[in-house]
Amino acid sequence: MGEIEKETPGANGDGKNLSTQELTLSMGPQHPATHGVLRLVLELDGETVTKCTPYVGYLHRGVEKLGENRTYLSALPLSDRLDYISSMANNVGYVNAVEKLFGIEAPERAKYIRTIMAEMTRISSHIIWVATHALDIGAMTVFLYSFREREWLLDLFEMTCGARLTVSYPRIGGVRNDVSQQFLDSLYEFTEEFPRRISEYETLIDQNRIWLKRTKGIGVISAKEAMNWGLTGATLRGSGVNYDVRKAFPYDAYDKVEFDVPLGTEGDVYDRYRCRMEELRQSNRIIRQCIEQLPKGPILAPEASKFVLPPKENLFKNMEPLIHHFVLLTKGPLTAPEGEIYCGSEVPKGELGFYIVSDGTGKPYRMRVRAPSFVHASVLPRLCEGGLVADVIANIGTIDIVLGECDR
Amino acid sequence: MIELTINGRKVQCPPKSTILQAAQANGIYIPHLCWDRRLTPYGGCRLCLVEVEGQKKLLASCSTPAEQGMVVQTETPKLEKARRTVLELLLVHHPLDCPVCDKAGECELQDLAFKYGPSQSRFSGERKHEPEFLAAPLIERNTNRCILCGKCVRVCKEHQGVGAINLIGRGFKTKISPAFEETLDCEFCGQCVDSCPVGALGTKPYRFRSRVWFMEEQPNICPYCSVGCTTVLSLREGRIMRARGKDGVGINEGDLCPRGRFGFDFIESEHRLTTPLLRKGGKLEPASWQEALEFVAARLSEVKAKHGAESVGALGSERCSVEDNYMLRKFMSLAVGSNNLDSRARFGYHKQTGALKKAFGIPWLALDFNAPLAADVLFVLESDLTSTHPVYGLKVLAARRDSEATLIVAGPQETKLATWSSTWLRSRPATGVALVNGIMSAMLEGGLHNKDAEKVNGFPQLAEHLKKYSPGEAARMTGVSAEDIRQTAAALAAAKNPMLFASFGSSSNTKGEGTALALMDLAILLGRGPEALGMPPEFANTLGLQMAFGDEGKGLDARQMLYGNGQKPIKALYIMGENPAVTFPGTAKVMKALEGLDLLIVQDIMMTETAAMAHVVLPAASWSEKEGTFVGLTGKPQKFVKCLPETGLSMPDWKILRNLGTLMKAEMGAGNFAELAEETAENVLSAQLPAATPALTAVEQATTETTEDGYRLLLATGNLMQHSGSLTAISKNLGSAVSDAYLQINPADAKACGVTDEGFAKVSGKNGAVIYLKAKVTVEVPEGMVFVPTHFAHAGVNMLTSPPTNGEAPAVAVKVEAA
Amino acid sequence: MNTKKIVKTIFMTEILQGMALTLKSLFSPAVTRQYPKEKRQPFPGFRGQHAFVRDAKTGKEKCIACGLCGAVCPSKCIYIYTKEDEETRKKTIDRYEIELLRCVYCAFCVEACPVGAIALTENYEYSDYSREALYMTKEKLLDNWDRFMAGPKGDEYFEKFWTPKQQSFRAHDDQAVFRPKGSNGAARPEADTRPEGVK
Numbered sequence A: 001m002g003e004i005e006k007e008t009p010g011a012n013g014d015g016k017n018l019s020t021q022e023l024t025l026s027m028g029p030q031h032p033a034t035h036g037v038l039r040l041v042l043e044l045d046g047e048t049v050t051k052c053t054p055y056v057g058y059l060h061r062g063v064e065k066l067g068e069n070r071t072y073l074s075a076l077p078l079s080d081r082l083d084y085i086s087s088m089a090n091n092v093g094y095v096n097a098v099e100k101l102f103g104i105e106a107p108e109r110a111k112y113i114r115t116i117m118a119e120m121t122r123i124s125s126h127i128i129w130v131a132t133h134a135l136d137i138g139a140m141t142v143f144l145y146s147f148r149e150r151e152w153l154l155d156l157f158e159m160t161c162g163a164r165l166t167v168s169y170p171r172i173g174g175v176r177n178d179v180s181q182q183f184l185d186s187l188y189e190f191t192e193e194f195p196r197r198i199s200e201y202e203t204l205i206d207q208n209r210i211w212l213k214r215t216k217g218i219g220v221i222s223a224k225e226a227m228n229w230g231l232t233g234a235t236l237r238g239s240g241v242n243y244d245v246r247k248a249f250p251y252d253a254y255d256k257v258e259f260d261v262p263l264g265t266e267g268d269v270y271d272r273y274r275c276r277m278e279e280l281r282q283s284n285r286i287i288r289q290c291i292e293q294l295p296k297g298p299i300l301a302p303e304a305s306k307f308v309l310p311p312k313e314n315l316f317k318n319m320e321p322l323i324h325h326f327v328l329l330t331k332g333p334l335t336a337p338e339g340e341i342y343c344g345s346e347v348p349k350g351e352l353g354f355y356i357v358s359d360g361t362g363k364p365y366r367m368r369v370r371a372p373s374f375v376h377a378s379v380l381p382r383l384c385e386g387g388l389v390a391d392v393i394a395n396i397g398t399i400d401i402v403l404g405e406c407d408r
Numbered sequence B: 001m002i003e004l005t006i007n008g009r010k011v012q013c014p015p016k017s018t019i020l021q022a023a024q025a026n027g028i029y030i031p032h033l034c035w036d037r038r039l040t041p042y043g044g045c046r047l048c049l050v051e052v053e054g055q056k057k058l059l060a061s062c063s064t065p066a067e068q069g070m071v072v073q074t075e076t077p078k079l080e081k082a083r084r085t086v087l088e089l090l091l092v093h094h095p096l097d098c099p100v101c102d103k104a105g106e107c108e109l110q111d112l113a114f115k116y117g118p119s120q121s122r123f124s125g126e127r128k129h130e131p132e133f134l135a136a137p138l139i140e141r142n143t144n145r146c147i148l149c150g151k152c153v154r155v156c157k158e159h160q161g162v163g164a165i166n167l168i169g170r171g172f173k174t175k176i177s178p179a180f181e182e183t184l185d186c187e188f189c190g191q192c193v194d195s196c197p198v199g200a201l202g203t204k205p206y207r208f209r210s211r212v213w214f215m216e217e218q219p220n221i222c223p224y225c226s227v228g229c230t231t232v233l234s235l236r237e238g239r240i241m242r243a244r245g246k247d248g249v250g251i252n253e254g255d256l257c258p259r260g261r262f263g264f265d266f267i268e269s270e271h272r273l274t275t276p277l278l279r280k281g282g283k284l285e286p287a288s289w290q291e292a293l294e295f296v297a298a299r300l301s302e303v304k305a306k307h308g309a310e311s312v313g314a315l316g317s318e319r320c321s322v323e324d325n326y327m328l329r330k331f332m333s334l335a336v337g338s339n340n341l342d343s344r345a346r347f348g349y350h351k352q353t354g355a356l357k358k359a360f361g362i363p364w365l366a367l368d369f370n371a372p373l374a375a376d377v378l379f380v381l382e383s384d385l386t387s388t389h390p391v392y393g394l395k396v397l398a399a400r401r402d403s404e405a406t407l408i409v410a411g412p413q414e415t416k417l418a419t420w421s422s423t424w425l426r427s428r429p430a431t432g433v434a435l436v437n438g439i440m441s442a443m444l445e446g447g448l449h450n451k452d453a454e455k456v457n458g459f460p461q462l463a464e465h466l467k468k469y470s471p472g473e474a475a476r477m478t479g480v481s482a483e484d485i486r487q488t489a490a491a492l493a494a495a496k497n498p499m500l501f502a503s504f505g506s507s508s509n510t511k512g513e514g515t516a517l518a519l520m521d522l523a524i525l526l527g528r529g530p531e532a533l534g535m536p537p538e539f540a541n542t543l544g545l546q547m548a549f550g551d552e553g554k555g556l557d558a559r560q561m562l563y564g565n566g567q568k569p570i571k572a573l574y575i576m577g578e579n580p581a582v583t584f585p586g587t588a589k590v591m592k593a594l595e596g597l598d599l600l601i602v603q604d605i606m607m608t609e610t611a612a613m614a615h616v617v618l619p620a621a622s623w624s625e626k627e628g629t630f631v632g633l634t635g636k637p638q639k640f641v642k643c644l645p646e647t648g649l650s651m652p653d654w655k656i657l658r659n660l661g662t663l664m665k666a667e668m669g670a671g672n673f674a675e676l677a678e679e680t681a682e683n684v685l686s687a688q689l690p691a692a693t694p695a696l697t698a699v700e701q702a703t704t705e706t707t708e709d710g711y712r713l714l715l716a717t718g719n720l721m722q723h724s725g726s727l728t729a730i731s732k733n734l735g736s737a738v739s740d741a742y743l744q745i746n747p748a749d750a751k752a753c754g755v756t757d758e759g760f761a762k763v764s765g766k767n768g769a770v771i772y773l774k775a776k777v778t779v780e781v782p783e784g785m786v787f788v789p790t791h792f793a794h795a796g797v798n799m800l801t802s803p804p805t806n807g808e809a810p811a812v813a814v815k816v817e818a819a
Numbered sequence C: 001m002n003t004k005k006i007v008k009t010i011f012m013t014e015i016l017q018g019m020a021l022t023l024k025s026l027f028s029p030a031v032t033r034q035y036p037k038e039k040r041q042p043f044p045g046f047r048g049q050h051a052f053v054r055d056a057k058t059g060k061e062k063c064i065a066c067g068l069c070g071a072v073c074p075s076k077c078i079y080i081y082t083k084e085d086e087e088t089r090k091k092t093i094d095r096y097e098i099e100l101l102r103c104v105y106c107a108f109c110v111e112a113c114p115v116g117a118i119a120l121t122e123n124y125e126y127s128d129y130s131r132e133a134l135y136m137t138k139e140k141l142l143d144n145w146d147r148f149m150a151g152p153k154g155d156e157y158f159e160k161f162w163t164p165k166q167q168s169f170r171a172h173d174d175q176a177v178f179r180p181k182g183s184n185g186a187a188r189p190e191a192d193t194r195p196e197g198v199k
Helices: A002-006 A065-070 A076-080 A086-101 A110-137 A142-161 A181-205 A209-215 A223-228 A233-237 A269-293 A319-330 A372-378 A379-384 A390-396 A403-407 B019-025 B077-090 B108-116 B153-160 B191-195 B256-269 B289-307 B322-336 B350-358 B390-402 B416-420 B432-445 B451-455 B459-469 B469-476 B482-494 B513-525 B541-548 B558-562 B588-594 B653-663 B675-687 B730-737 B748-754 C002-011 C013-026 C068-072 C108-112 C140-149 C150-160
Strands: A025-027 A039-045 A046-053 A339-347 A350-360 A364-370 B002-006 B009-013 B049-051 B071-074 B140-142 B164-170 B176-177 B201-203 B216-221 B229-235 B239-244 B279-280 B281-287 B310-316 B375-379 B406-411 B424-427 B499-500 B570-574 B600-606 B617-618 B628-631 B637-640 B715-718 B742-745 B760-765 B770-777 B785-789 B812-818 C050-051 C080-085 C091-099 C118-121
Touching: A039 A379, A039 A390, A046 A379, A046 A390, A065 A076, A065 A364, A065 B009, A065 B469, A065 B617, A076 B201, A086 A110, A086 A339, A086 A350, A086 B019, A110 A181, A110 A269, A110 A390, A110 B785, A142 A181, A142 C013, A181 C013, A209 A269, A209 A390, A223 A379, A233 A269, A233 A350, A233 A372, A233 C068, A269 A390, A319 C068, A339 A364, A339 B281, A364 C013, A372 A379, A379 A390, A379 B653, A379 B715, B002 B019, B077 B108, B108 C013, B153 B164, B153 B191, B153 B390, B153 C091, B191 B201, B191 B459, B216 B239, B216 B637, B229 B256, B239 B256, B256 B730, B279 B289, B289 B310, B289 B322, B289 B600, B310 B558, B322 B541, B322 B570, B322 B628, B322 B653, B322 B675, B322 B742, B350 B513, B350 B541, B375 B390, B375 B432, B375 B482, B390 B406, B406 B416, B406 B482, B424 B482, B432 B459, B432 B469, B432 B482, B432 B513, B451 B459, B459 B469, B469 B482, B499 B513, B541 B628, B570 B812, B628 B675, B628 B748, B653 B675, B742 B748, B742 B760, B748 B770, B748 B812, B785 C002, C002 C013, C050 C140, C068 C080, C068 C108, C091 C140, C108 C118, C118 C140, C118 C150, C140 C150
Parallel strands: B002 B071, B310 B570, B375 B406, B375 B499, B406 B424, B570 B600, B600 B617, B715 B785, B742 B770
Antiparallel strands: A025 A039, A039 A046, A339 A350, A350 A364, B002 B009, B049 B071, B140 B201, B164 B176, B216 B229, B229 B239, B279 B281, B279 B617, B628 B637, B715 B812, B742 B785, B760 B770, B760 B812, C050 C118, C080 C091
């Protein structure tokens, strides 16, 4: 290299020993294909990426610290804003963690509802993923089609909890309110319709030669390496590792429904795409089973009165409910046991874990969020380096990150 | 140590502990509502029940003594059930008040009901619905919420020694109340409010102002007396909502007096200065800092050039921080070049420092705050410690109550300590020296004094001198019987650990340096050093000011500057945070001196009477709007913090002085507060107290003004528990407790003068001054004496008084007539 | 197998299949909505802009100034200032303000309110040009109630969305469960039951 640099650039008579220079390219934080405010500093030798350094933290809001300054109940909306595409699944993960800490359990019906909601979230997250991923790679139609289905799901969220995106619907010990008959009917209708829609997406890209060229053999990562990088979710399963929190550590109603965990073989972008498409079908299957099995019953744990707000009708009947209402809202559950727990859940992006340390007051002493997007962002250099610069886009898409969760 | 087992854990506790104390000392929590560390066990709430092996019944741990080998369980299903039922029953009649109750969010009953109570009640009883009312300023009561734990009653009676409230009525109608449901007549210390575990007692200023969860807590050092209590401020959006004591926090460990609890609102007074003021055409007009400081710099230089630097004087403030006063000294020496620096302490604290130098050769006293608790005989001379230094006074009270020490109180006024004393020597006003001399004489007479004292310098002279003050003679002068004097001498001499108390305030005119010196002589005769003296400085930073101003005698003092006994009258005066026109004795002379000045600069937080006379007024940031250090009675510096924004354009005092000094081309340093604090710590606060070398000095009883020609009453002035100066006077809260000056007069005198209770009295002094005051006819003052608090500007009490000279106690003779 | 692949490569069958799909979609009705010309009615219980409940009996706000909404608010955007009414000596609201720019629309305030004095309306069109316009005072909030929630709508809102209720803690007959198509009794209607928005 040193010798080459001595040469004058440009014409030197015979066209030999032309000087080359590595180009540093800053991609993002404002770039449509980085799915948020991710910044990659790429060092390029021609078209080849020699070095890729992700810079994260542009969306850091201190969610963990904020959580430590709020009661267990008030901290719930913070989890909405991790991966805002799949807020319902984050909520479910959070309340499951807190319930595990408190040693309480949500009633059966609430568990089924949460499972339904979490799987709806998975579908809406995955279709947004396939939409943007395809758009980044150059297939625009999928984007438009998938938003059609997503709208249906968001409408259903809105019907139940009044919000479409940041839902804050589950509660410690259950869910906020019951689902309506219209909701169940419409959602069942959706599950009948949806497999056809998945086929439509596949018709558009699955065998498309451009799609295959752009995804097959790109961003390959072996099963062992994927595990070593700490990947989870479909990003891991694309490499053929059979790990799914829903199977390994079932929560809510996952042990009562049948579903398969799709696995890839090659560990490339295409396999991860296939895994996610297959997961759409599996989620659809889970939702159908949940609706069919949904029992009648309470939606908030009646025995967890020290953690669940008392019924509104009782507030002004006697002192106890009023006091419980006040203490829970102002100081949080003072009866929270001391201790620490880790509870992971399978959110669309991977394994979202909450590690909570309780000192027996109404607020968590420490709240740590294991964000799959953060872990996945760290594997980007491994996927990109040595590849072409055009494939960086495919690699960002394939690890399915949301920067809100990554930066927390 | 006693060893017992609690919850399977072997724990130790000192003898005489209860099970609850043993558990707490070992970090085991037992729920309780009616127990308080400061009070005798009551056993009323039944929440602290525990199971003791071998005992059939559940025992209240707060009132069961821990015994060797006891096996105690604090968490069993049986106890849980008992506690659940207790809480359930407590809530049966409780009104559904949480939404409006100010206590919600910090209510002990709420927390305990949540932690230990059921989530549904099995009972439905009648709810209490008494109207919420208490005829009293500052204190608010809602009897419906009361759980009758009696903590307030016991704090008031046992701890504060007042006993203003008690439980009245029976059964369902039992409630906390002042006697006969009349107006609450108390000190308004608010200790009952802090001790209330529910929302039954509250303070009026805080009522419905904010919910607790909207506020942040900020502990800060109280700006009033020299005890240096930590008052925990509740802040919301840059305003103080309330101040509280928090158990175990600060030197006071949670105790507070009315000033510390309610006096914070002076910060928001409408009298606060918001902008610099310049006198233009005879009127004070708002000006910019630039304009004001340039004016001051120019005029100071002018005066300096014309009359010399020594014609410029300055008064510091006992309420400003050490840093502020250090900066004033620096400003005077560097920018002005004058040593004329003094403060109001000249009329108060200097009485005792002057004596200290003579008796022990030390510049100040560093008190041990808890020393009174260890004393076995406590002698209080003509001082109302519980008013001037309320929380320190509580220690004296506690010594009397808890360790049953002998408390001998000498003085004419029936103070709280006098009512709790073992012996009250009701002496005539301003006869302290004679009384102490009499006691010493009695000791020497009986040979009771410590024999080591005979080796102390001046002993023979003192012994000779004391012959004039034989107990009989002293009895004649003081009005205390010779027998009492002898007994006091015997009690003090027999004591293992006697302590002598007196407070020397600038507003109290019955004690002088002589009184302090006589007490110190007594201490030496008892074989004791400065540690036996309980003489607290007056204000929050009196001692700090003393340290910051350092050596004396270089320049003119306040007496020379303001009362015309200086060699050369001063022409310019820089006053920082002081109001001589009201608070200095002998107002007429002070006013004349101030009027005669070429330049009067007043730097204060509010528009005072002195500021109204100034040529330029500079607005200063007050306590809590700036940071700084106070040195209180322990001699240890305590930092206070800034937690509020400055009012208007005001600035911390040190900053104004630095800017002004810099403008006058002096090297002021102190780029920021941290630098200044470091410099101050190095130059001022690092000073070490030298070892005491005792010396005895003979002191004569000063003659008071003669009480003749109709001027037959002696006027004593002083502090109140609720008021201590200009700051408290602009506090609306404290004003609602005591709003105006009054004249305390004995019924016999009142009758003779034709004055009626609550009627107006005309008080005239020999110097021709006349003031009008509301009379309070009370036996608290003896015949021949009247008492007036000095803090209210419009009362003009200091028109009657005169400044003390050394050794003199200028209680003045006045004539009282019906107005 | 190989022939198939060759045919596929030459005739671009997979691409033609995709194009057939898009062509077909060309003739299906549009799913997009022309906002703001076409407005969508949100579902009941939508968490839009806040309203302060006006008590039909007194004509005043229902709020008792307990401050729980401010306590639970995760973004601390509710400011309540209370004082003592000089005449009645009761607790009254001095100011009640919500900083919409900080609000996260979680509706915890509704859940926290012990008397049902605050609601989230279905109004979602509240964007504006100034911060001041998005700072809600008590008057503005009461006005919102009159505009969006007054009458039976408000009652229905609290009936359904002011949770938890006693029936949240027990099973009851009205609870929704799966009903297969064409089953007798409460049969699922054959018609499209998709929410209004997606038709």
